[in-house]
Amino acid sequence: MNSILTVSALLLLLTQFVNAQTTATGTVYKDLNKNRIRDKNEPGLANVCVSNGRDVTTTDKSGKWRLPAGDDTGFFVIKPAGFGVPVNGDLIPQHAYLHKPKGSPTTQTEGVAPTGPLPKSIDFPLWPQKEEKQFSALLFGDPQARGMTEVNYVLHDVVEECIGTSAKFGLTLGDIVADDPNLFAPINAGIAHIGIPWYTTFGNHDFNRGATDDRFSDETFERFYGPSSYAFEYAQVAFIVLKNIYFNAEGKYKAHFVESQFDFVRNYLSHVPENKLVVLVMHAPIVICDNRKELFKIIEDRPNLFSISGHTHTMAHLFMDEKWGWTGAKPHHHFINATVCGSWWAGIKDETGIPHATMNDGAPNGYSLLTFDGNQYSIRFKAARRPADYQINIYLPEEQAQSAWDTTHVVVNVFAGSSRSKVEMQLAGQTNWIPLAFTPARDPAVAAMHHLDPYLDATVDGTKVEKFLGWKMDEPELSNHIWRGTMPKNLPKGTHRMTVRTTDQFGQTSSAHRIFRVK
Incomplete structure (x- = not known):
């Protein structure tokens, strides 16, 4: 016994x-x-x-x-x-x-x-802290700094103008740096001067080179920011940040979620009331994740939900339905945010020494302001160092013969526009507004800027011109925020003014003008 x-x-x-x-x-x-x-x-x-990171518990009394x-x-x-x-x-x-x-x-x-x-x-x-149901957050996509020169671009081009913001916190959507996590420290120190708490997402350029297992691809990221998948709440909104960049043993990556993340999302959402808005935050767009349908099964019954990402160096609003594997009651809104670095800090430098960095879809580099009212939200794009109302580019010849205008098309890039935006034009002196057609295409200005790239292959006294003019731009990409229309017939000779106005899916309005001449 x-x-x-x-x-x-x-x-x-x-x-x-x-x-x-x-x-x-x-x-x-x-x-x-x-x-x-x-x-x-x-x-x-x-x-x-x-x-x-997988299980979620609640504290006892x-x-x-x-x-x-x-x-x-x-x-x-x-x-x-x-x-x-x-x-x-x-x-x-x-x-x-x-x-x-x-x-x-x-x-x-x-x-x-x-x-x-x-x-x-x-x-x-x-x-305890007071949290009003109406609040805003800053969204930075892909600062992607290569060395201290580009860290300084981030700070001068974007960070400095955000100082004094009314936003309650900020979110970087990954690719904080360009393959050198040693730069986390100086870029963090600079962003801190905005003066608000700052959350961060893991991107494919933030990885530990030499890691032989995906588990260890984010070790330096973790040292600076903590776990690469996590969540937090503010007012009536629950944010779920997910590392959706998966590396194999050869250092190649794909957009992919791991099983522990599915468990984490499922377990956490069991504690989140359905009247709260759930915002999924990731680096690569959800539409390119190879196992996104498994995540969709977990979230698609939530009545208040949307997701955001970066990665593509373009800006787009996607409304996913059955063709994407989404079977929820209404299409899922996924927003691909603008990038701070634009087109990887490419292009000719301005008088301050910063490249124009226009994104490959023709939108300027910049960031977004995400605004909430209870469980409702809206998104407003802000171009770096440009007026807040700079939201549209109008492409139209400055001058041509009267006979040519009848077959001339006006092309409009509404930077943060979507298929749900309404875009119209009006000529001065007329009362009717002419609808423009949503016509995704390549931005004309980006194509023109790209043609300047051969000059960047040149050298001056043995030094490549790109040192002075900026990195070469990538090929122009399809822009999902282009509208097109035909000019009115029989325009009288003289100087004319066109106004373009747009209303987006959130009811926000913007306008721009273009002056042209008829000979």
Whole structure:
């Protein structure tokens, strides 16, 4: 009998030991004095979501949580609405604890240092903050800096004009840098001067070169930003950020989700009321993910949902239906954001030394302002260092004979337009507005700029001209925000003014003018 008790006691101890090694525990607490240390008078917070990247649990009435732990696990608190999380000196949210007992594998850039055994308690501080149902967030796509010269382009072209924004936080949609994660530090330090918390997405150019397993492709990213898939809430909106760039052993990537991410989304959404808006954030557009249909099955019944990405260096609003594998009650809206770097910082430099960086679809480089009202949203594009109302380019000859205008077409690029936008033109002195036809095509100006590229193959005193004029542009791409119309017949000779106006899917209006002459 005693020997049986002894064996049972040993098995119990062994079980407890194994559990201690494979289960993480901690507390989410209200950090009343914001010192990031749990003081005796600071209570635990109940019903807060905490995750290990796959499982999602909620804290009990004392603020305690338990989750399975592996040898490479990122634990994070999902910031609930009405609460803030600590940020570091670069205003990057500190919402996670990385458990890597042996640290990151050796690659060309430094990853996470060994963290040792699991702490006895992994505690996450939160503090109350006022969150109005109406708020905005900044969206940066692909800053993609190659070296400090282009880090400075990011700061001077975009960051400086965002200082003083009313946005509550910002999001970078991946490709923070161009294959050199060592540049995370200076670009973070610059973006921090905008003065708001800044969340970040993993992109294909943010990877650890030399990683032989996708698990280790984001080690430097994790050192700076925490887990590459996570979530947070603000007011009536739940944001889910997903790493959808998958690397194989040869360093080649594809747009792809892994099974643990499907579990994470499914598990987290079980805690998110249906009246909340869910925003999926990723780097590569969801439409090019090879297993997107598996994600669609999890999310397509949500009544309030949309998704955003970067990656393509074009801007587009996609409305996915059955042909994309989406079977929800209404088409899914996916927004591909403009890129900060435009066309990879390509093109002739202006008087300040910054390339024009026009995107391959003819839209200028820039960023977007995402505005929410409860669970409703709208998106407004902002061109870098240009007036806020610069939203349209009109292409029309400046002057030609009267007989030529009858067969002349006006081409309009509405930078953030979509198939749901209404675009019309009117000539001065007339009262009727003429509808323009949505006609995706290549932007005429981008084609003209691309033809200048042969000059960039030249050298001056042995130095390639691109050092002075900027990188060569890629081929123009199909623009999904082009409209086209035919000019009115029998235009009288003289100087005329055309006005183009547009109303987008959110009811936002923009207009532009073009002056031309009839000989």
